[in-house]
Amino acid sequence: MRKEKISSAVIRRLPRYYRHLDDLYxxxxxxISSSALAKSMGLTASQIRQDLSCFGGFGQQGYGYNVKxxxxxxxEILGMNRDHTxxxxxxxxxxxxxxxxxxxxxxxFRLVAAFxxxxxxxxxxxxxxxxxxxxxxxxxxxxxPASVGVLTVPTRVAVESARRLFDGGVTxxxxxxxxxxxxxEMPGVRVENVHFADSLLTLSYMISExxx
Amino acid sequence: MRKEKISSAVIRRLPRYYRHLDDLYxxxxxxISSSALAKSMGLTASQIRQDLSCFGGFGQQGYGYNVKxxxxxxxEILGMNRDHTxxxxxxxxxxxxxxxxxxxxxxxFRLVAAFxxxxxxxxxxxxxxxxxxxxxxxxxxxxxPASVGVLTVPTRVAVESARRLFDGGVTxxxxxxxxxxxxxEMPGVRVENVHFADSLLTLSYMISExxx
Numbered sequence: 001m002r003k004e005k006i007s008s009a010v011i012r013r014l015p016r017y018y019r020h021l022d023d024l025y026x027x028x029x030x031x032i033s034s035s036a037l038a039k040s041m042g043l044t045a046s047q048i049r050q051d052l053s054c055f056g057g058f059g060q061q062g063y064g065y066n067v068k069x070x071x072x073x074x075x076e077i078l079g080m081n082r083d084h085t086x087x088x089x090x091x092x093x094x095x096x097x098x099x100x101x102x103x104x105x106x107x108x109f110r111l112v113a114a115f116x117x118x119x120x121x122x123x124x125x126x127x128x129x130x131x132x133x134x135x136x137x138x139x140x141x142x143x144x145p146a147s148v149g150v151l152t153v154p155t156r157v158a159v160e161s162a163r164r165l166f167d168g169g170v171t172x173x174x175x176x177x178x179x180x181x182x183x184x185e186m187p188g189v190r191v192e193n194v195h196f197a198d199s200l201l202t203l204s205y206m207i208s209e210x211x212x
Numbered sequence: 213m214r215k216e217k218i219s220s221a222v223i224r225r226l227p228r229y230y231r232h233l234d235d236l237y238x239x240x241x242x243x244i245s246s247s248a249l250a251k252s253m254g255l256t257a258s259q260i261r262q263d264l265s266c267f268g269g270f271g272q273q274g275y276g277y278n279v280k281x282x283x284x285x286x287x288e289i290l291g292m293n294r295d296h297t298x299x300x301x302x303x304x305x306x307x308x309x310x311x312x313x314x315x316x317x318x319x320x321f322r323l324v325a326a327f328x329x330x331x332x333x334x335x336x337x338x339x340x341x342x343x344x345x346x347x348x349x350x351x352x353x354x355x356x357p358a359s360v361g362v363l364t365v366p367t368r369v370a371v372e373s374a375r376r377l378f379d380g381g382v383t384x385x386x387x388x389x390x391x392x393x394x395x396x397e398m399p400g401v402r403v404e405n406v407h408f409a410d411s412l413l414t415l416s417y418m419i420s421e422x423x424x
Contacts, residue, residue, distance in 0.1 A: 011417055015410035019390070078413045079420025093312055097305030098408075107412055147419060172419040174412060178231070192415035194406065196310075198227035200319055200386060201290045203404035205223055207359060207384040208291025 006054050013051060014078055016041065021071035033064040080108030085146045087170075088114040089161050090153035091121050091131050094176060098150060100127040109148065113140065134161075141168030148172040155179055162186065218266050225263060226290055228253065233283035245276040292320030297358045299382075300326040301373050302365035303333050303343050306388060310362060312339045321360065325352065346373075353380030360384040367391055374398065 020041055024032060035045040052070070075081060086104060088095050091114045104111045115134045116122060122133045132140060149165035151158060151173060158177035165173055166186040175181055175193045183191050232253055236244060247257040264282070287293060298316060300307050303326045316323045327346045328334060334345045344352060361377035363370060363385060370389035377385055378398040387393055387405045395403050 015413035079416040093309030097309050107409055172415045190418040194411050197319055199406050201227035203384045204291040206402040
């Protein structure tokens with residue numbers, strides 16, 4: 001799959017495409033028109049044709065998309081077949097929620113370990129995943145590098161934890177702390193933020209606007 | 213504050229403005245130039261001036277912004293002073309993480325109750341918040357409507373739970389289930405999604421692109 005320079009807006013939509021195509025695939029649908037796919041996703045058919053054409057254009061005019069093939073192609077573009085490995089730093093409530101409930105493997109990631117400083121957690125397993133002491137992170141990463149580190153640590157240790165992941169060679173950080181990480185000091189590491197507060201404040205704006 | 217029609221990209225940036233201004237305010241900074249604010253946020257000064265001018269333009273050329281005032285104005289625009297109330301549906305791992313760790317009040321929301329079906333949770337309190345049985349949601353909303361319902365329920369009951377919130381008169385749904393809600397069937401309700409999978413797949417794309 002050759003990739004052109006793709007806008008970040010298109011990239012942001014790709015996971016949604018995957019999610020919809022995966023749903024359709026699981027219901028047994030074989031083929032879908034761009035207009036039907038558009039309707040189910042709340043987009044226009046021309047937007048869908050344009051988005052997908054960025055990646056080489058799998059659609060045939062008047063014939064629609066092969067659901068299974070398009071799903072696989074989008075998965076490939078998203079890097080879901082790379083055997084990415086994940087570590088979770090911080091096995092508090094949120095870390096535990098991700099460990100026990102988030103389908104990492106269905107998204108192409110293998111969760112190999114979690115790290116915490118809580119003595120009642122270290123040495124145990126959650127959902128089959130071993131919890132190691134944070135002090136052993138460097139040693140763990142020396143033995144086998146990981147693709148992604150998930151930051152679900154307390155705010156005050158967020159930056160320090162990110163640096164340790166960077167030093168240990170991870171290529172991505174999934175950041176759930178409400179802290180902006182010093183990305184310019186971690187060249188080669190991609191950071192994806194999940195800012196709960198920003199999301200709730202966006203909702204706050206929307207519902208307040210209604211009632212002005 | 214009179215509001216023009218504001219693009220969703222600007223709205224998405226507003227919570228970040230608030231976060232940065234709040235940090236600056238807490239460090240005691242009184243005044244900041246658009247270029248310094250831009251640098252700390254990774255934006256350009258002209259983008260900041262343009263964004264803030266959408267809301268009436270508080271900056272003075274060559275003089276910068278009053279941090280405290282701008283922070284208050286952004287908070288006002290975001291609806292942080294409306295005494296919004298929140299209910300959480302689903303007190304599993306993720307619900308508990310939000311109840312115990314998310315600073316609702318610092319974001320202008322008052323968390324009044326959580327709902328679950330787990331008999332070992334119903335009737336207890338988490339972080340001071342009462343957990344009621346899901347069956348009593350309608351009764352609770354009849355007694356006092358809530359602004360926002362947070363959906364941290366299992367996927368299979370996501371849509372049904374959203375409809376119950378809609379029927380009960382909430383104006384916003386903060387949706388953590390990986391399910392797209394039927395927004396067109398819930399007129400007047402604004403939905404803000406936190407799609408963990410979409411976020412992780414975006415990161416997957418970014419780190420895979422690096423290594424193509």
